Amino acid sequence: MTGRRIGVVVCQCGGNISDYVDTEKVRETIEKDADVVSAQVQMFACSDAAQQDAIREIREKKLDGVVVCSCSPKLHTATFRAMAERAGLNPYQYTQVNIREQDSWAHTHDRGGATQKAIHLARAGVARTALSEPLEKIRVETLPAVVVVGGGVAGLRAALELSEMGISVHLVERAEELGGHVARWGNLFPNDKVGRELVHGLISAVRARENIAVYLGAELLEKSGRLGAFQVKLRTRSKETVELTVGSIVVATGFEPYAPQAGEFGYGLPGVVTLPEFKELLATGARPLAYQGRPVRSIAYVYCVGSRESPDRSGRTYCSRYCCSATSHIATVVNGLDPSVRQYHLFRDIRTYGRYEALYEKALRGGSVYLRYSEEDPPSVTSSDGQLVVKVKDRLLAGEEVELRPDLVVLVTGMTPRENSELTQALKLPVGKDGFFREVHVKLRPVETVMDGIFIVGAAQGPKNVAESVASALAGVSKAGALLMKGYVNLDPLVAAVDPNLCLWCEECLKACPYGAVRPVEAGDKQIAEVSSLLCKGEGACVPACPKQAISVRGYTNEQVTAMIDALAQEAA
Amino acid sequence: MTRILVFSTNAISDMGIDLAGSSHVDYPVGVETIAVPCSSGINPAWIVHAVKSGFDGVFVAADGPECSYLNDCVARTGKVIERAQALLKEDGLDPARVKTAAICSVCSEPFVNHMKQFSRALEALAIPPAAPA
Ligand SMILES: Cc1cc2nc3c(=O)[nH]c(=O)nc-3n(C[C@H](O)[C@H](O)[C@H](O)COP(=O)(O)OP(=O)(O)OC[C@H]3O[C@@H](n4cnc5c(N)ncnc54)[C@H](O)[C@@H]3O)c2cc1C
Numbered sequence: 001m002t003g004r005r006i007g008v009v010v011c012q013c014g015g016n017i018s019d020y021v022d023t024e025k026v027r028e029t030i031e032k033d034a035d036v037v038s039a040q041v042q043m044f045a046c047s048d049a050a051q052q053d054a055i056r057e058i059r060e061k062k063l064d065g066v067v068v069c070s071c072s073p074k075l076h077t078a079t080f081r082a083m084a085e086r087a088g089l090n091p092y093q094y095t096q097v098n099i100r101e102q103d104s105w106a107h108t109h110d111r112g113g114a115t116q117k118a119i120h121l122a123r124a125g126v127a128r129t130a131l132s133e134p135l136e137k138i139r140v141e142t143l144p145a146v147v148v149v150g151g152g153v154a155g156l157r158a159a160l161e162l163s164e165m166g167i168s169v170h171l172v173e174r175a176e177e178l179g180g181h182v183a184r185w186g187n188l189f190p191n192d193k194v195g196r197e198l199v200h201g202l203i204s205a206v207r208a209r210e211n212i213a214v215y216l217g218a219e220l221l222e223k224s225g226r227l228g229a230f231q232v233k234l235r236t237r238s239k240e241t242v243e244l245t246v247g248s249i250v251v252a253t254g255f256e257p258y259a260p261q262a263g264e265f266g267y268g269l270p271g272v273v274t275l276p277e278f279k280e281l282l283a284t285g286a287r288p289l290a291y292q293g294r295p296v297r298s299i300a301y302v303y304c305v306g307s308r309e310s311p312d313r314s315g316r317t318y319c320s321r322y323c324c325s326a327t328s329h330i331a332t333v334v335n336g337l338d339p340s341v342r343q344y345h346l347f348r349d350i351r352t353y354g355r356y357e358a359l360y361e362k363a364l365r366g367g368s369v370y371l372r373y374s375e376e377d378p379p380s381v382t383s384s385d386g387q388l389v390v391k392v393k394d395r396l397l398a399g400e401e402v403e404l405r406p407d408l409v410v411l412v413t414g415m416t417p418r419e420n421s422e423l424t425q426a427l428k429l430p431v432g433k434d435g436f437f438r439e440v441h442v443k444l445r446p447v448e449t450v451m452d453g454i455f456i457v458g459a460a461q462g463p464k465n466v467a468e469s470v471a472s473a474l475a476g477v478s479k480a481g482a483l484l485m486k487g488y489v490n491l492d493p494l495v496a497a498v499d500p501n502l503c504l505w506c507e508e509c510l511k512a513c514p515y516g517a518v519r520p521v522e523a524g525d526k527q528i529a530e531v532s533s534l535l536c537k538g539e540g541a542c543v544p545a546c547p548k549q550a551i552s553v554r555g556y557t558n559e560q561v562t563a564m565i566d567a568l569a570q571e572a573a
Numbered sequence: 574m575t576r577i578l579v580f581s582t583n584a585i586s587d588m589g590i591d592l593a594g595s596s597h598v599d600y601p602v603g604v605e606t607i608a609v610p611c612s613s614g615i616n617p618a619w620i621v622h623a624v625k626s627g628f629d630g631v632f633v634a635a636d637g638p639e640c641s642y643l644n645d646c647v648a649r650t651g652k653v654i655e656r657a658q659a660l661l662k663e664d665g666l667d668p669a670r671v672k673t674a675a676i677c678s679v680c681s682e683p684f685v686n687h688m689k690q691f692s693r694a695l696e697a698l699a700i701p702p703a704a705p706a
Pocket residue numbers: 149150151152153154155172173174175178179180181182185187188189190218219220252253254255256257275276279322326329418420423457458459460464465466467469
């Protein structure tokens with residue numbers, strides 16, 4: 001009993017909940033609990049009418065906390081926080097309780113049990129809310145300037161679009177020229193644009209912009225500060241140090257083509273090349289098609305080299321996405337050059353997704369032959385008297401061995417992450433199992449990182465073709481623009497905080513904090529820990545480290561979690 | 574009914590648990606979840622408190638190597654679990670009442686399997702061992 005005035009809404013979700021949970025029983029039970037002064041059932045809690053009801057209830061009954069028992073917090077926390085705010089209630093005194101995904105839908109065969117569970121979960125929500133404090137969003141000023149790291153197609157597009165929004169851009173490229181890989185590829189799928197021309201168009205547009213500064217042969221060395229005002233140090237080509245203050249950082253450092261090991265599918269034998277090498281050969285434009293002075297009359301492509309490997313072989317378990325389409329496209333280019341060149345595609349699966357399927361069909365119609373191999377039984381590439389010999393068990397011919405004697409073997413190599421440990425270190429960016437930079441969520445927040453204000457775009461985040469790299473660059477630009485254009489942002493205040501009465505400044509939390517957010521401050525006659533709410537990420541790594549239980553994450557305090565456990569454990573009446 | 578308290582993580586494992594429900598895959602109804610920001614931030618005292626308050630076991634649905642906050646989340650979560658187990662032992666409680674596994678955002682099936690297995694394992698713990706003859 002805390003003397004709080006809490007309102008509870010139990011949602012039926014139009015049957016999604018009430019078909020499996022007795023929502024009226026939940027309401028009736030919870031209404032009798034201490035601290036609960038209002039309990040309602042709604043058919044759709046998120047509907048306008050239901051929100052109006054709740055707002056009226058908050059005002060009339062002078063509620064100081066609200067709990068909505070409905071769907072997953074991922075869906076509607078923001079909706080109901082905004083509702084609380086409209087009613088004049090602090091949005092952090094609202095709690096979302098999940099009785100759909102984690103109750104009604106998970107226990108469809110046990111109405112009694114699911115109802116009891118809903119009561120437990122609702123009580124835990126009430127217990128948490130009863131100990132909630134009003135919290136203010138953290139307002140931080142933001143500077144309209146961005147560092148874009150990497151000047152490939154993704155970085156170039158990002159720089160241009162940011163510049164268009166009136167944001168100043170510092171474009172930092174490690175190489176001696178802008179453009180990244182695309183400049184090397186000659187004709188590109190899907191519409192035969194020439195890579196060099198595409199990139200040069202972007203480069204001249206960038207050069208024409210007054211609010212874009214380009215640094216070539218340069219690298220980002222250090223970063224400090226926070227979202228809205230990062231201090232960044234660059235090392236330029238002339239080994240000078242440049243210091244900048246920017247509101248956000250966009251990382252567009254791209255990928256590196258997979259480099260096969262010597263001997264992998266015959267790599268190292270004359271006439272065995274990688275897809276990038278073959279693309280460059282085609283882009284030089286020498287006709288008729290020849291390799292090292294010898295005419296090329298037949299080609300065997302081996303797909304998925306360095307991609308989709310089983311986890312016990314490498315971390316490259318992912319599909320590199322671009323390669324099936326790029327190779328089908330190359331086959332059509334070769335076909336256009338000389339329709340009599342025979343082309344064999346040794347593939348595992350053809351992943352020419354979406355409209356790229358048309359490339360595959362075009363290659364097929366041009367006479368390309370497709371043979372399907374399995375990872376367990378890969379093709380072998382050897383050489384006998386200077387003639388390449390490829391043997392493959394074709395799964396579509398019930399594993400019958402086929403022998404080819406091509407003039408050229410092209411290894412369809414995938415994408416790997418670029419070596420970028422210094423940058424990773426400087427930005428403290430998380431890296432995934434695959435070695436690419438890691439987003440917060442691949443579907444829901446694909447260009448954001450846990451480092452607020454730092455975005456990852458293009459192939460730096462994972463394998464992407466040009467269109468996908470550009471799409472992701474635009475996503476990053478809109479995220480950065482949204483942060484910077486207003487001049488300030490409001491951050492969630494759910495970060496760690498210290499109880500000054502309990503803290504003895506033993507430094508354990510400082511040692512545990514991965515983000516350097518803890519420092520000592522004087523408090524009366526002793527030192528205590530203080531958490532910077534701008535640097536703290538609220539993950540709580542310091543919480544188990546504290547011997548005094550003095551530090552906790554707001555919204556998940558010791559008292560709150562303990563009270564939630566008590567509420568769950570209590571037998572439902 | 575065997576009662577299990579699950580600690581999930583807002584960003585990852587709670588979604589995997591949601592997905593079990595969205596796919597209408599049933600798991601034992603004695604399983605109840607509290608979502609926290611990250612498994613490395615769980616106070617071992619909470620785990621002990623849950624067991625003492627009537628939960629038969631506590632399952633930490635961790636982020637594993639997928640954690641977006643910490644590259645060493647697995648090691649840190651491991652320490653939390655070890656500490657909780659040590660505390661349980663001190664109080665004469667079976668450390669097997671705490672379990673952890675990484676649950677990814679689409680790991681609904683592994684989650685359900687863990688819940689079924691853990692539930693059975695806890696039931697077996699509840700039966701006092703037969704007195705030696
Ligand atoms: C053989 C091959 C053929 C392809 N063909 C096609 C095709 O036909 N159509 C298609 O759509 N896609 C194709 N692609 C895919 C295409 O190359 C990529 O989608 C594209 O290059 C991704 O652009 P990006 O800017 O993200 O990365 P990148 O092109 O890799 O550019 C990254 C840039 O960042 C710079 N950089 C890296 N690290 C740092 C650092 N620390 N500091 C500063 N700068 C740094 C690099 O020097 C580089 O300039 C092909 C890929 C390959 C391998």
